Amino acid sequence: MSTKIQKLAGFRDYFAEDVKIREYVINVFKKVFEKYGYEPLETPALEPSSIFVGELGDEAEKLFYRFKDQGGRDVMLKYDVMTSMCRAVAENINKITFPYKRYQIQSVWRSEKPQRGRFREFTQCDADTIGSPDVNCDAEFIQMGIEALKNLGFQDFRANINNRKLMNGIIQFAGASIKEFIPICISIDKLPKIGKEKVKKELIEKRGIKAEIAEKILEIFSLSGNTDELLFKFKKQLKNIPIAIEGLNELETIFNYFAAVGLETKYFQFTPYIARGLAYYTGPVWEFEIIEGDIGSVAGCGRYDDIIGKFIGKSVPATGGSFGIERLVEVIKQRKMIQTSSNIVKILVSIFNIDFFNNSLKIADQLRKNNISTILYPVINDKLNKQLKYADRKGIPYVVIIGPEEVAKNVVKLKNMKTGEQKTLSIEETIETVKT
C-alpha cells in the first residue's frame, strides 16, 4: 500500500455489498418496530455533553468523544441513542402524546479499542416506550426483539432476562452498600464466562467487597433450575427483601405475558446474573445473545425510569433497548445467511462504435424511462467482448447488442447472460422481457 491517507481506527468504509446487508437488516427492524406501533425519530449526532455526563457510569465516560466546539461549548458525539432521545423528549414534553413509542436507527460513537464486531462508530437500532411504568411494555419489547431476530433468520438466540431490583435486593441481603451496586453487578455479569471462583476473587480484590459478603452473594447465585424454579427459589430465599420481591414479581409478569402470547421458551431465560453495564437501568434488564459463535450480546436493553426525570424534574418512566447492527451483520455475513447481490443493475446496453452511440443511447434512455436500472457502457471504443466481460463481472443479467444489422431492421439483440441465450427483439419486447 502506498497510500499515506488511512481511515481512523475503528471506522469503516461501506461498499455496495455491505451497504446492502445493512439496509436489509435495518429494514427488518423497521418493519417489526412499525408493526408494534413504534414511530420514527432522529436526533443530532452532536449533543451537549451534559446530557451524558454522570448518567452512564465512570467506565462509559472514558469512551466519550468529547470536545469544545468553536464557540467553546462542551459537546460530544452521541454516545448512545437512548439518552439523546430522552433529551429530545424532555425538550418537547408538552408536544408529545404519552405513552410515546418511538424507534430510532442511528450512529453512535465510542472511543473503544476496536476489535471484531466492535467499532468506534456503530449503528444502534433502538426502540422504546416512554411514559408507561408497566413491565408488560418490557415484555412487549422482548417479544418484538425475538420476532425481529427470527425474521432475520436466526434460530440459536436467547433473551437473557433479569431485574436490577433483584440485584439490588441481593446486595441488601448480603449486606453490601448501595455504592457497591454497579461494581458488583459488573462482576456478577461475568459468572458464566469466568466462573464462581474468579468472580469471587474479583469482587474481593478488585471491587473491595468483604469476603463474607462476596460469599453470601455468590451463594445466592448458585441457585439453579429453569425459569419457573429459579423464580420460586429466589422468592423463598429473599422473602424479607421487599425490593427483591418487587423485582421478581415484575419478572413473573413478563413471563406471564410470554405465556399468554405463546412465546417458545427456548427464546428466553431468567438469567439472574445478567446486569448490563450502563448505570441508568432501574428495573428489568435483558440482552439478546446469539448462542453459537463468540459475538455474544447483540442487544442491550432495560427499563430506565429516572433519566427523563433528571432533565425536567418530573418522573417519566421508560423502557426499551438497542440492537447492534454491526454485530448482527457480522454473524449474517459469516454464516452466509442472506445472499446479497450488490448488483441492482438489470441490463447493460453495449456500444458498437461511435457511429452507433446514439442508437445505444436511445435504447438506454427508453429502458430508464420504463424504470429499468440500466448501464449504458461507459467507454465508447471498447470491444464487444470486453463489454460482455464487464457485464459478466458485474453480474448484470441482460445485455443489449445493437450494431448495423439490428439498426437496419430496427431491432436489438438481447442476450441473457445466465443462459447465454440470444433473441432478436423489438425495443418493446426487450422492455417486457427485462421487466419480468
Place this chain on the structure above:
RNA sequence: GUGACUGUAGCUCAACGGCAGAGCGUCGCCCUGUGGAGGCGAAUGUUGCGGGUUCAAAUCCCGUCAGUCACCCCA
C-alpha cells in the same frame, strides 16, 4: 485505556541480513459482432509509514499508524 501478536502485488501467502517471489485475480492476444472454459504472453510493489544499526534491512532496533486476540468495557 493496558498487554501480546501481525502488517510484503488487487487477494492468499513465501522469502527471515545478501538481486522481492508463487498461486489466484487483473490486463493483452489466440477470438476484426459475443462473457464464463482453455492456450500463450505481460504488468504488478517506495515490503503500512518515519527514523536508526549495518558494506548491505522486507528481515534487527526505536517510534508511529492500522488490524487481530486477551483484558477493561460493551452493540
